[in-house]
Amino acid sequence: MNGATLNTRPPGQKGAVVFEPGGYARHAGARVAESQRLRMLLLVFARDQWRTTKSKIFAVFFVLSALVMAAVAIVRAKFDVQGLAVPVADQAKWVATLLHYHGLITTGLLLVGLATQVAPQIARDAHEGALLLYFSRPVLRPHYLFARWGAACLSGLGQILAPAVLLIVVLLSQYGLQPGGCPLPGAAGALWWLALLVGQALSAAAAVAMASLVALAAGAIVRNPSSAPLAFGGVILGSTAASWVAQAAWGRESAARALDLHHAMSAAWVLLSFPIDPARPPNTHAVAAAGGLVLWIALTAGAWWSLQRFLANPPLGKGRS
Amino acid sequence: MAALRGVTKTYDELIALRDVELDLPKGAVGLLGPNGAGKSTLFRLLLGLEIPDSGTVDVLGRAMPDHTLDVLARVGYMPEDDSLFPGLNGIEQVVHAAQLSGLSATDARSRAHQALDLCGLADARYRLGASYSLGMRQRLRLAMAMAHGPELLILDEPTAGLDPEGRQQMLDLVAEIAAAGVAVVLSTHVLPDVEAVCDHVVLLSRGQVGYNGTVAGFKSGTGSRWKIRVVGDAQNLASAVRAAGLECEVEGRSVVVSAPADAAAMLWSLCVGAGVGVRAFGPLEEDMGSAFVRHLRIDDPLRRQAGAQRQGAM
Numbered sequence: 024m025n026g027a028t029l030n031t032r033p034p035g036q037k038g039a040v041v042f043e044p045g046g047y048a049r050h051a052g053a054r055v056a057e058s059q060r061l062r063m064l065l066l067v068f069a070r071d072q073w074r075t076t077k078s079k080i081f082a083v084f085f086v087l088s089a090l091v092m093a094a095v096a097i098v099r100a101k102f103d104v105q106g107l108a109v110p111v112a113d114q115a116k117w118v119a120t121l122l123h124y125h126g127l128i129t130t131g132l133l134l135v136g137l138a139t140q141v142a143p144q145i146a147r148d149a150h151e152g153a154l155l156l157y158f159s160r161p162v163l164r165p166h167y168l169f170a171r172w173g174a175a176c177l178s179g180l181g182q183i184l185a186p187a188v189l190l191i192v193v194l195l196s197q198y199g200l201q202p203g204g205c206p207l208p209g210a211a212g213a214l215w216w217l218a219l220l221v222g223q224a225l226s227a228a229a230a231v232a233m234a235s236l237v238a239l240a241a242g243a244i245v246r247n248p249s250s251a252p253l254a255f256g257g258v259i260l261g262s263t264a265a266s267w268v269a270q271a272a273w274g275r276e277s278a279a280r281a282l283d284l285h286h287a288m289s290a291a292w293v294l295l296s297f298p299i300d301p302a303r304p305p306n307t308h309a310v311a312a313a314g315g316l317v318l319w320i321a322l323t324a325g326a327w328w329s330l331q332r333f334l335a336n337p338p339l340g341k342g343r344s
Numbered sequence: 345m346a347a348l349r350g351v352t353k354t355y356d357e358l359i360a361l362r363d364v365e366l367d368l369p370k371g372a373v374g375l376l377g378p379n380g381a382g383k384s385t386l387f388r389l390l391l392g393l394e395i396p397d398s399g400t401v402d403v404l405g406r407a408m409p410d411h412t413l414d415v416l417a418r419v420g421y422m423p424e425d426d427s428l429f430p431g432l433n434g435i436e437q438v439v440h441a442a443q444l445s446g447l448s449a450t451d452a453r454s455r456a457h458q459a460l461d462l463c464g465l466a467d468a469r470y471r472l473g474a475s476y477s478l479g480m481r482q483r484l485r486l487a488m489a490m491a492h493g494p495e496l497l498i499l500d501e502p503t504a505g506l507d508p509e510g511r512q513q514m515l516d517l518v519a520e521i522a523a524a525g526v527a528v529v530l531s532t533h534v535l536p537d538v539e540a541v542c543d544h545v546v547l548l549s550r551g552q553v554g555y556n557g558t559v560a561g562f563k564s565g566t567g568s569r570w571k572i573r574v575v576g577d578a579q580n581l582a583s584a585v586r587a588a589g590l591e592c593e594v595e596g597r598s599v600v601v602s603a604p605a606d607a608a609a610m611l612w613s614l615c616v617g618a619g620v621g622v623r624a625f626g627p628l629e630e631d632m633g634s635a636f637v638r639h640l641r642i643d644d645p646l647r648r649q650a651g652a653q654r655q656g657a658m
Contacts, residue, residue, distance in 0.1 A: 047462060047524045050455060050493025054417055054446035063443050074431055152427025156488070159391045159421040160444040161413040339393060 061166050068174035071144070078140055081132075082182055088128045089186030092121060093193035100197035111203030115215070118194055118202050123289060125190055129183050130230055130288040134259050136182065137238040141175045142251040145333075146242035155339040164334040168239075175235035176228075183227040230288040233323040240326030243333040259284050262318075280311030284322070287315020345370050345496060345527040346390055351399035353385050360385040362551040364399070368529060372522040374538030374559070375531040376636060377548035383531050384424075386548065387498055390529075391421055404495060417446045420494035422485045424501040424531075428473040434460060434484055435469040438491045445492035452491070459487040463517060479510035486517060496527045503537055515540050535632035547639050555639050563635045569628040570611055573598045575621030584618040585611075600628060 055063075072078060099109045099117075109117045148154050157167055205212045241258065242251035262284040269279030280286055289312075346368040353361040361382045377383050388394040389401050392412035401408040403415045429437050438459055442452035460469045463483040468476065476484060482502060489497060502518065503511045511534075519541050522528045530542060538545060538559065545562045547555035555562055574581055578594050585592045585601050588610070592601040603611060605627070615622050 047490065047521045047526070048493065049495065049524070049526065050447065050451070052447070052451050055448050057413065060444065060446060063449070067440060067443075071431065147430050151430045152423065152425045153429050155393075155423050155425065156427055156429060156441065157444065158393060159416065159419075159423070160441065161416040161446060162444055163413070339388075 057161075060161070061170060064162065064166065064170040065173050065177075068144075068170050069177050072140060072174060072178040075140075078136075081136055081140075084132055085129060085182045085186045086189070088125065088132065089189045092125045092128075092190050096121060096190070096194050096197055113204055114198055114202035115205040118198060121194070122187075122190070125187065126226065126289045127286070129186060129227075131285060133179055133183055133231065134234065134256075134285060134288075137175070137179065137234055138252040138256040138259070141179075141235055142238040142242045142255040143248035144171060144175075144242060145239050145330075146246050146251040147248040149243070149246050149338045150248055152339075154337045158337070158339065164337070168330055168334060171239055172232075172236055175239065176232050179231035179235055180228060183231060184224060187224075187227065226289060230319075233319045234288065236330070237322050237326045240329045240333075243330055246338065258322075278310045278314055281314025281318060283311075283315065284318065287312065287319055345404065346529075347402045348386075348389070349400045349402075351389065351396045351401060353382075353389065353394060353396050359551050361389075361396075364551070364553055366546065366553050366556060368527070368546070369544055370527050371544060372518070372528040372530060372542040373544045373546060374542035375529055375546050375548065376535070376538060377554075378640065381548040382551040383548055384500070385551075387421075387500060387529075387531065390498060391419065392416065417492070418495045420445075420489035420492065420497045422489040422497075422499045422502055424504065426478070426481060428481065428484070430474075431472075433470050433472050434465055434476070437473045437484060438487050441488035442491040445494075447492050455491045455493065456487070459491040460484075463487040464513065478505050479507065482506060482510070482514060483517075486514070490521060490526075494526065496529070497521060499528065499530045501532055502530065503532060503534055511537070535636055539632050547636070549640055562639065563629050563632065564627055568602060568605065570601045570603055570607065571598055571624070571626065571628040572601065572611065572615060572622060573624035574615070575623055577620065581615060581618045581620050584614045588614055597623075 073082075096118075099107055102108060148157070154167075158164065201212050201215065205215055207215060237258070238255045241255035242248070245251050245254045262282055263286075266279055266281075266283035266286070269282055270277060273279045346366075348364050348366040351361055351364045351366075352359070364382075364386075375383050375386070385394065389396055389408065390403050392409040392415065395409055404418055406415050408415060429440055432440060435453075435456055438456035439449075439452045442456055443449060447455065457466075457469070460466055463486055465480060465483055465487065468480060473481065473484060482505070486499070486502060489499070499518065503514050506514060515537060518528060518530065522541065528541070530538065532538060543559055545555060545557065545559050546553060547562070572581065574597055578597050578599050581599050582592050582594050585599065590601055590603050590607075592599050601607075601611060608625075612622075612625070615625075
């Protein structure tokens with residue numbers, strides 16, 4: 024690869040480099056630092072999330088959910104029709120509920136996205152023999168894991184936060200800085216929206232981080248890209264089914280809700296919304312939310328342990344999963 | 345280039361490498377051995393993918409696995425498996441590989457194009473790697489292994505599954521890379537490949553080094569067989585040789601004699617005594633296949649060990 028290199032700048036176009044074929048030559052240039060390699064790995068994995076048409080179409084659903092909610096918010100703010108307009112006294116509570124429901128929808132979509140796009144990633148690398156390609160190059164196993172996890176978090180967080188911000192902007196424009204019925208007086212009341220935004224972001228970040236790691240671990244455990252979505256989806260749906268059965272036995276307002284992993288993803292949101300929505304006392308919802316959060320943390324710890332075991336002795340070579 | 349000192353590696357009950365002492369010189373080295381001889385384990389130790397139970401492994405002058413990152417940035421590895429990064433086209437595969445090995449995005453893209461040109465994949469660079477034929481995928485993996493300009497290139501079965509033309513192209517490429525000063529370690533079951541590309545051979549057998557030397561030495565072995573092509577009746581010479589107490593076979597106009605490496609003068613005098621004209625005279629050179637089988641028999645470490653024990657018992 025020591026052929027002549029000709030730098031050209033075609034008129035009106037970007038700079039281009041023309042390569043003349045030549046023989047092999049060693050690389051004499053500099054090599055990038057380890058931190059830069061890790062960042063590059065993260066970027067490659069993040070881009071990997073958006074490579075397929077399916078993933079691009081899927082992202083539209085997140086925005087669509089926010090647009091539908093925003094349309095509802097605008098209609099109920101603008102049109103003073105009996106039964107449709109939100110009474111001034113109920114505005115604060117209604118807005119909180121709307122955001123909560125939107126959180127439930129987007130976390131549901133997120134779980135589907137994690138199952139179909141994130142869970143197969145490590146399994147696919149193992150199945151296709153790509154792990155050997157990574158680890159026979161200067162890539163540490165923890166770096167590989169952090170890059171995969173980081174890319175999944177970045178992508179998931181973007182998918183959750185972008186529509187949430189869109190919805191909050193619409194709600195701000197319709198209901199102002201202090202919607203009617205806000206129980207917090209003065210400056211505290213004015214900070215309500217900020218608290219909601221921060222709460223939504225924290226909740227989303229925690230949910231995405233934990234669920235992404237569990238999804239990656241599901242793929243690492245089954246080691247088959249086709250089965251990985253079923254493994255992760257099975258855990259989530261299984262928890263929902265178990266919660267329903269338990270609710271049927273102990274009652275809808277019981278702590279049985281804690282078993283529902285999807286519902287528990289908005290646990291932080293439920294807990295954060297108490298100070299601004301005193302109409303929602305520390306009831307079984309809160310207990311369920313806290314319990315669900317503990318369940319997620321335990322699941323995340325298990326996922327971390329599984330991934331460490333997997334990377335300690337990974338399948339190196341194609342079809343050696 | 346690489347050195348193993350007293351390296352032992354076991355997997356549960358299986359001893360993959362047993363107290364291996366090995367120096368891999370610069371140039372092209374062929375790594376031979378039957379299945380299960382420990383070749384893959386040796387590669388994994390060189391790449392820092394495994395840690396030896398005992399002993400030390402040095403690659404490019406650095407101890408493994410303590411300096412794995414530094415060493416792997418200077419090593420290119422083409423695995424035996426049909427492995428590619430999922431979902432990437434040809435150029436992306438090579439760019440990704442080069443970037444992982446520490447090249448900047450610009451350098452990686454530049455060298456990736458050059459590597460694909462060199463490997464004859466220029467026209468297919470924007471096609472998905474998974475859509476390549478087997479031969480193309482082999483060449484793509486070679487491009488991925490060499491794009492970052494390594495000092496040591498480890499090739500595991502690079503010609504497996506290739507048609508004769510593809511195999512020849514691959515060997516030409518490897519020879520060109522070796523000629524450029526890159527140390528190449530080539531593992532293969534196709535023995536003529538080693539003969540075509542390498543000037544040094546390492547034979548692994550049952551986790552131990554059976555042979556470590558030049559290709560010529562591998563083929564000529566101990567020089568214990570001589571081939572004498574005669575003018576006249578070969579049977580006359582055969583009778584004279586047998587009368588001298590040596591074993592021989594007649595192959596047409598040639599006589600193959602089992603005699604020590606320093607028997608040239610004695611054999612010549614036998615020819616003179618038998619009254620035959622000599623057309624060709626010299627140690628019998630085997631093909632790689634025969635030499636491989638002979639070395640496996642002679643250099644089998646367990647066989648050697650058993651022989652030594654028998655002698656000790658006597």
